[in-house]
Amino acid sequence: MRAPAAIGLCADCQHCRVIPGERSTFYLCERSHTDPAYPRYPPLPVVVCPGHEPWPGGEGDKLTA
Numbered sequence: 001m002r003a004p005a006a007i008g009l010c011a012d013c014q015h016c017r018v019i020p021g022e023r024s025t026f027y028l029c030e031r032s033h034t035d036p037a038y039p040r041y042p043p044l045p046v047v048v049c050p051g052h053e054p055w056p057g058g059e060g061d062k063l064t065a
Contacts, residue, residue, distance in 0.1 A: 008045030
């Protein structure tokens with residue numbers, strides 16, 4: 001799994017779903033299902049995203065947990 005800095009905002013976004021593959025890991029933006037403005041698999045690291053929503057309650061980085 002990539003370090004959070006290499007992923008960017010997706011690392012703690014509640015709309016990101018981690019898709020493990022045999023040789024790679026993909027980060028799916030679930031906002032892409034309802035809004036075509038969001039790419040399904042955004043190029044990483046994501047440094048600006050108007051739809052970024054951190055996990056409520058300060059759960060921190062969900063990708064390293």
